[in-house]
Amino acid sequence: MTAPIAVAIDAPEIETAARWASAVAPHVSTVKVGLELYLRYGPEVVTTVRGANKVSVFLDLKLHDIPATVAGAVRNVARLKPSILTVHASGGREMIRAAAEAAPDTEIAAVTVLTSLDDEELERVGVRGPALDATRRLATLAVESGARALVCSPQEVASLRREVGPDVTLITPGVRPGGADQGDQARTATPQEALAAGADLLVMGRPITRAADPGAAAASAASAIRRSEGTSS
Numbered sequence: 001m002t003a004p005i006a007v008a009i010d011a012p013e014i015e016t017a018a019r020w021a022s023a024v025a026p027h028v029s030t031v032k033v034g035l036e037l038y039l040r041y042g043p044e045v046v047t048t049v050r051g052a053n054k055v056s057v058f059l060d061l062k063l064h065d066i067p068a069t070v071a072g073a074v075r076n077v078a079r080l081k082p083s084i085l086t087v088h089a090s091g092g093r094e095m096i097r098a099a100a101e102a103a104p105d106t107e108i109a110a111v112t113v114l115t116s117l118d119d120e121e122l123e124r125v126g127v128r129g130p131a132l133d134a135t136r137r138l139a140t141l142a143v144e145s146g147a148r149a150l151v152c153s154p155q156e157v158a159s160l161r162r163e164v165g166p167d168v169t170l171i172t173p174g175v176r177p178g179g180a181d182q183g184d185q186a187r188t189a190t191p192q193e194a195l196a197a198g199a200d201l202l203v204m205g206r207p208i209t210r211a212a213d214p215g216a217a218a219a220s221a222a223s224a225i226r227r228s229e230g231t232s233s
């Protein structure tokens with residue numbers, strides 16, 4: 001069985017994306033396509049990374065606009081059948097509702113507070129913090145508006161799980177194996193900590209894709225997770 005990891009395929013070129021997707025697909029449940037690739041290649045990149053791989057495609061477009069515009073955008077990308085599509089929770093109730101109604105077969109995931117923001121930066125941009133409080137506020141609003149999944153840092157997962165219950169999918173970027181470079185991520189934890197706190201899907205990009213062998217890095221991350229769950233194979 002593949003591990004509950006979404007590998008962020010943030011590559012500049014579609015050829016690199018295709019290579020990374022094929023390398024990691026045997027080991028992980030999901031590959032994630034974000035703005036870098038989608039804004040350059042559009043729908044073609046989704047078809048390409050899906051290719052012959054048995055893997056779900058998570059489309060991380062973080063939509064944020066008025067409800068009618070988001071509904072139209074969601075309808076357009078729903079044709080690509082992503083398993084998950086992101087919108088920003090701060091777009092508000094009507095926007096989230098519009099997204100959920102426009103794509104009933106896709107899990108609409110609301111991004112709460114970006115994992116690159118710490119409490120000081122949140123205050124600078126005028127969001128009432130600390131990050132945990134803002135995340136809980138946005139999570140409740142998003143779920144009440146029809147989001148079936150939430151994106152949050154692994155540091156907030158345990159609290160959000162208590163807040164929203166067992167049926168909402170909790171997705172965590174900001175996952176870093178022990179000793180890995182944090183890069184531009186501010187609120188991080190290890191894969192084992194994220195899963196123990198109740199995360200359903202771990203987003204990991206650079207720790208896998210910047211490795212000399214992304215396939216081997218994905219296999220190693222997957223087996224570390226299995227070992228921590230006591231189901232080593």
Ligand SMILES: O=c1ccn([C@@H]2O[C@H](COP(=O)(O)O)[C@@H](O)[C@H]2O)c(=O)[nH]1
Pocket residue numbers: 008010034060111113114115116151152173174175183185203204205206207
């Ligand atoms: O709050 C968020 C929401 C989305 N992301 C995305 O996840 C990956 C993380 O990549 P790493 O290389 O593991 O840092 C990236 O595609 C982001 O756009 C996030 O980091 N935080």
